[in-house]
Amino acid sequence: MTVAAEGLPPLRTTRARRNALLQSEPVQGFALISPTLLYALILLVLPILVVIAHSFWTQHYLTIDRTFTLENYRVALTEPIYRDLLWRSLYISLTVSLFTVVLAYPIAYFISFHGGRHKSLWLFLITIPFWTSYLLRVMSWKVILGYNGVLNSGLMGLGIIDEPSTALLYNSSAVIITLTHAWAAFAILPIFVSLEKVDRTLVEAATDLGDDPLRSFLRVTLPLSAPGIISAALIVMIPTVGDYVTPKLVGGKDGVMIANTIQAQFGKAANWPLGAALSVTTMLIVSLMAGATVLIIRTLQRMAR
Amino acid sequence: MPEQPRIERTHADRIQSERPMIEIRSVTRSYGAFRALDDASLTIREGEFFSLLGPSGCGKTTLLRMIAGFDNPTSGSIAVGGQSMEGIPANRRPTNMVFQSYAIFPHLNVEQNVAYGLKRLKLRGGEEKRRVEEALAQVSLTGLGKRLATELSGGQRQRVALARALVMRPKVLLLDEPLSALDKKLREQMQVELRRLQQAVGITFVLVTHDQYEALAMSDRIAVMFGGKIAQVASPKEIYQRPVNRQVADFLGGMNFVKAEIVEENGASLIVDTLGFGRIKTDKPKAFVRNGGGATLGIRPERLRVLWDNATAKFEVAGKVVERHYFGEITHLIVEIPGLEKPLSVTETNDFGADDIPVGTSIRLAYDPEALVAMAD
Numbered sequence: 187m188t189v190a191a192e193g194l195p196p197l198r199t200t201r202a203r204r205n206a207l208l209q210s211e212p213v214q215g216f217a218l219i220s221p222t223l224l225y226a227l228i229l230l231v232l233p234i235l236v237v238i239a240h241s242f243w244t245q246h247y248l249t250i251d252r253t254f255t256l257e258n259y260r261v262a263l264t265e266p267i268y269r270d271l272l273w274r275s276l277y278i279s280l281t282v283s284l285f286t287v288v289l290a291y292p293i294a295y296f297i298s299f300h301g302g303r304h305k306s307l308w309l310f311l312i313t314i315p316f317w318t319s320y321l322l323r324v325m326s327w328k329v330i331l332g333y334n335g336v337l338n339s340g341l342m343g344l345g346i347i348d349e350p351s352t353a354l355l356y357n358s359s360a361v362i363i364t365l366t367h368a369w370a371a372f373a374i375l376p377i378f379v380s381l382e383k384v385d386r387t388l389v390e391a392a393t394d395l396g397d398d399p400l401r402s403f404l405r406v407t408l409p410l411s412a413p414g415i416i417s418a419a420l421i422v423m424i425p426t427v428g429d430y431v432t433p434k435l436v437g438g439k440d441g442v443m444i445a446n447t448i449q450a451q452f453g454k455a456a457n458w459p460l461g462a463a464l465s466v467t468t469m470l471i472v473s474l475m476a477g478a479t480v481l482i483i484r485t486l487q488r489m490a491r
Numbered sequence: 492m493p494e495q496p497r498i499e500r501t502h503a504d505r506i507q508s509e510r511p512m513i514e515i516r517s518v519t520r521s522y523g524a525f526r527a528l529d530d531a532s533l534t535i536r537e538g539e540f541f542s543l544l545g546p547s548g549c550g551k552t553t554l555l556r557m558i559a560g561f562d563n564p565t566s567g568s569i570a571v572g573g574q575s576m577e578g579i580p581a582n583r584r585p586t587n588m589v590f591q592s593y594a595i596f597p598h599l600n601v602e603q604n605v606a607y608g609l610k611r612l613k614l615r616g617g618e619e620k621r622r623v624e625e626a627l628a629q630v631s632l633t634g635l636g637k638r639l640a641t642e643l644s645g646g647q648r649q650r651v652a653l654a655r656a657l658v659m660r661p662k663v664l665l666l667d668e669p670l671s672a673l674d675k676k677l678r679e680q681m682q683v684e685l686r687r688l689q690q691a692v693g694i695t696f697v698l699v700t701h702d703q704y705e706a707l708a709m710s711d712r713i714a715v716m717f718g719g720k721i722a723q724v725a726s727p728k729e730i731y732q733r734p735v736n737r738q739v740a741d742f743l744g745g746m747n748f749v750k751a752e753i754v755e756e757n758g759a760s761l762i763v764d765t766l767g768f769g770r771i772k773t774d775k776p777k778a779f780v781r782n783g784g785g786a787t788l789g790i791r792p793e794r795l796r797v798l799w800d801n802a803t804a805k806f807e808v809a810g811k812v813v814e815r816h817y818f819g820e821i822t823h824l825i826v827e828i829p830g831l832e833k834p835l836s837v838t839e840t841n842d843f844g845a846d847d848i849p850v851g852t853s854i855r856l857a858y859d860p861e862a863l864v865a866m867a868d
Contacts, residue, residue: 390561391594393581395608395659405607409598487598 241462250458258463268447268464275444275468276475278358279426282365283479286422287415289366290373294414295407297374298381309378312371320368324435327364331355331436356438364432369425373418380414381407412487419483420476427472444468511573512537512663512695513558518567520553527553529719530567535663535697535712540689542698542706545716546742551699554716555665558697560584572662587656588665591672593648595640601627601651602636608659626658629688646677653685657692664689666698670705682708703743707731715739732791735776736867740789747795747835749788749863761786761865766830767808768858773865786865792823792838794862797845797854804857810835812852822846826856 216223241258244251262268297308315323330336331354338350354360384407392402430445437443444464451461513535520528528550535541543551556562558569560581569576571585587608596604605623614622627633630650635643643651649669656664669685670678686709689696700706706713707727714724715734723735734740737748751763754770761775763786773788798804813834814825822845827834837856839845848854 385592385594387590387592387594388596390581391588391590391596391655392607393561394559394586394588395655396582396611398580398582401611406596 237462237465239462240459241466243459245457245459247456258459259467261460262463262467268444271442271444271447272468272471274358274442275427276471278361278365278443279423279429279472280475281362282369282426283419283423285362285366286369286373287377287418290370290418291377291415293370294374294377294381298378298384309375312374315371321431321435323368324364324432327360327367327436328355331360331363355436357440358437360436360438361429361433361441361443364436365426365429368432369422372421376417376421377411377414380411380417384410409487412483416480416483419479423479424472424476427468427475510537511535512539512571513697514568514570515554515558516568516570518554518557518564518569520550520557520562521565526719528557528564531716531719531721532567533714533721533724535695537695538693539711540686540696540698540709542700542710542713543716544700544703544706544713544742546701548718549716550719551701551716552667555588555667555697555699558663559586559588559665585662586665587659587661587663588667589649589652589656589669591668593652593672595643595648595651595655597640599640600636601632601638601640601643604640604651605636605654605658607655622658623654626654629657629692630654631684645673646681649673649681653688657688657694661694663695663697666696668699668701670700671702678705685709707743715742717742732862733774733776733864734789734866737787737789740866745792745836745838746789747792748833749790749831751786751788751865753784753786763788763865767828767835768806768860768863771860771863773860773863776865776867787867788863788865790835790858790863792836794858795826795835795837796857797824797837797839797843797848798857799843802857806860807855807857808835809853809855812848812850812854815846815848815850817846822848824848824854826854 240250242254242256244253244255244257293312297305301308328335332338333350333352333355335350335354337354338347341347342350388406388410389402392406393399397405427443428445428448429443430449433441433443433446437446445468448461448464448468451457451464455461511534513533515531515533515535518528518531519526531550531554543554545551553562557564558571558576560576560579574585576584596607599607602623605626606619609619609622612619623636624633627636630653632647632650632654635647640648640651649672652669666685670681673681682705685696685698689709698706698709707730710727712724712726713730715722715730717738722739723730725733730739731743734743734746737746740746740748749765749767751765751771753761753763755762756775759775760772762770762772764770765788768788771788796804798807808828810826810828812824813827814823816823816825820841822839822841824837824839824845825834826837835856
C-alpha cells in the first residue's frame with residue numbers, strides 16, 4: 187500500500203500533462219483546418235452576410251438606401267413572375283434529382299456487385315465526360331436536341347416524324363435532360379460507396395432465410411444503401427435549383443430558372459436588393475426541400491421493413 | 492494439454508435415427524486447378540450433431556456452403572432429406588445457416604431480425620409473434636426483442652443469429668464457426684448450450700470448426716478434413732483414441748509417435764517391436780497400410796502415468812524428466828526414454844505433486860498397451 191501511495195504523485199503529474207495535451211486537441215484541430223476555415227469564412231460566410239444585408243435594403247439607381255425594409259421579400263414571394271420561376275426551378279431540380287438517382291442506382295449497383303476486378307476501371311470510365319468543359323457538354327446537347335440536330339435527323343431518317351420537332355430544345359425538358367446527364371456521375375459515386383459498405387453476407391443471410399434476389403434487394407440492399415441515395419439526391423438537388431448556365435443555353439424562353447432572374451437583378455435590372463432577396467428565399471426553400479427529401483427517404487426506408 | 496470442456500450429456504446414449512439426412516456423394520469443387528473439395532462422400536444422419544473439423548483451407552466451409560446452396564459442386568451430388576439439391580437455389584432449401592459473422596441485419600431490431608424469414612410466409616393470427624417469442628426464449632433472449640443489433644454483445648448477436656435460423660424450423664441447421672468470435676469462457680458456455688439446444692429441438696446440426704475441443708465436446712460424429720479430403724468420420728471418442736493417421740492424431744491434441752517393426756500381421760491385430768515399449772500386440776486399423784516393415788504407433792500424453800515410489804505396473808517404461816511445464820491443474824512432463832528418438836510427452840494431473848518433480852529425475856511411466864494405437868503415416 188505504501189509503495190502504491192508513494193507512486194501516486196508522479197503518476198498524477200504525467201496524467202495532468204496528458205490532460206493538458208488533450209485540452210489543446212481542439213486547438214490543434216483548428217490549426218489543421220484553419221486555411222480552409224479562413225477561406226470559407228472570407229469567401230462564403232461574409233458574402234452571404236452581405237447578400238442577406240442587401241436583401242433588407244433599397245436601391246435608388248446607383249445608391250443604396252440602408253433603411254430596413256421587407257419590401258424585397260414581398261415582391262419576391264408575391265409577384266407572379268418570381269413565384270413561377272421559383273416553382274419551375276424547384277420542379278426542374280426535383281425531377282432532375284429523381285431521374286439522376288433512378289438512373290445512377292443501377293449503374294452503381296452493377297459496378298459494386300458485378301464490377302469484379304474492374305471496379306476502378308468502371309469508376310474511371312464514369313469520370314471521362316469531365317475531361318471536357320461543362321459548357322462543351324451542354325453545347326453537345328444542343329447538337330443532339332436541335333432543329334437540325336442528331337435526334338431530329340435520326341427520327342426523320344427512320345420516318346417516325348415528317349418535319350423536325352421544335353419540342354426537343356429550348357424548354358424545361360431540355361434543361362432536365364441536360365442536367366440529368368451532367369450530374370449522373372455525382373449521383374453514382376455516393377450510391378456506389380454506400381453499396382460497397384453493404385456486407386455481402388447480409389444478402390446471403392436474406393437468401394438463406396428464403397428471399398429471392400428481388401426480395402433480398404428490396405429488404406436488405408436498398409434500405410442499407412439509403413444513405414447513399416440521400417447524399418446523391420441532395421448533391422444533385424441543391425446545386426441544380428440555382429443552375430444558371432444550362433437554362434441559359436438550352437432552356438430558351440420556357441426553361442428560364444430563378445438563377446437567371448437573380449443574375450439579371452444584379453446585372454441589367456440593377457436591383458441588387460431584390461436579387462439578394464430572391465437568393466435568400468431560394469436558399470431557404472432549397473434547405474427545406476433538402477430536409478423534406480431526407481425525411482421522405484428515411485420514412486420509405488423504415489417502411490421497407 | 493489445455494483444459495477440456497466437460498459436457499453433461501443429458502441424452503448421451505439416446506438412440507439415434509439411422510435415417511440419412513444429408514447424403515454427399517463424390518462431391519468435388521474445383522477453382523481452376525485448385526480442388527477445394529476432392530471427391531468427398533459423407534452421410535449425415537437425421538437428428539445428429541455433426542462436425543466438420545479441419546484446419547483452415549481444408550474445404551469444410553466450402554462443403555457447408557454447398558449444402559446451403561451458396562456454392563455448387565463441380566461434380567458429385569448432394570441430397571438433403573432424400574431430395575437432390577441440384578438446381579435448387581439457397582432460398583428454397585430446407586436448410587438454414589448461422590454465419591460466422593452472424594450477419595445480423597443492422598437496420599432491424601432483434602424481433603425483426605428473427606421474424607425476417609417468417610414475414611414471407613404470411614402467418615395468421617399472431618402465429619408469427621408466437622414463433623418469434625418461442626425462438627427468443629429458446630436462446631434465452633426473452634425481453635430483448637426491441638433492441639437494435641448495434642446494442643448487442645457478441646454472445647447476444649450469436650443467439651439472435653441462432654434464433655433467426657431456428658424459427659424457420661429447418662431440416663438442417665448449418666453453423667459456420669459460430670463460436671470463433673467469442674472469448675474462451677463464453678465459448679465454452681455456448682458449447683454446452685448449443686448441444687442442449689440441439690437435443691431439445693432435435694434438428695440435424697452441421698457445425699464447421701477448426702477447434703478440436705469444440706468438435707469433441709459437442710458432436711455425435713466428426714468428419715476430420717485435410718486438403719479437401721475427408722480423412723476420418725467417427726464418434727469423438729473413436730477419432731480421439733483411434734485416429735486413422737498421424738495427421739488426424741496430431742490435429743486432435745498431443746500424441747507421442749513411436750516407430751515400430753511389424754513382427755506379425757493377421758486379420759485383426761498386429762504384433763510389433765518397439766524400442767521403448769518392447770513387443771506389443773495392438774488392434775489393426777481398418778485402413779492399415781503397411782509402411783515397409785514398419786508401422787507408427789501413437790499414445791496420448793494422458794495415457795502415460797507417473798509411477799510413484801515403489802509402485803509397479805504390469806507395463807512400464809523408465810526414463811528421465813528433461814522438461815517440465817506447469818498448466819495449473821495439470822503438468823506436462825517431457826521424458827526421455829532410452830532408445831526412443833523423440834522424448835515422450837506426459838500429462839499428469841497435479842494432485843500427487845507432478846508439478847514438483849525436478850528436471851533430471853529418473854522416473855517410471857505406466858501405460859496400457861491398448862492405448863498404443865497403430866496408424867498410417
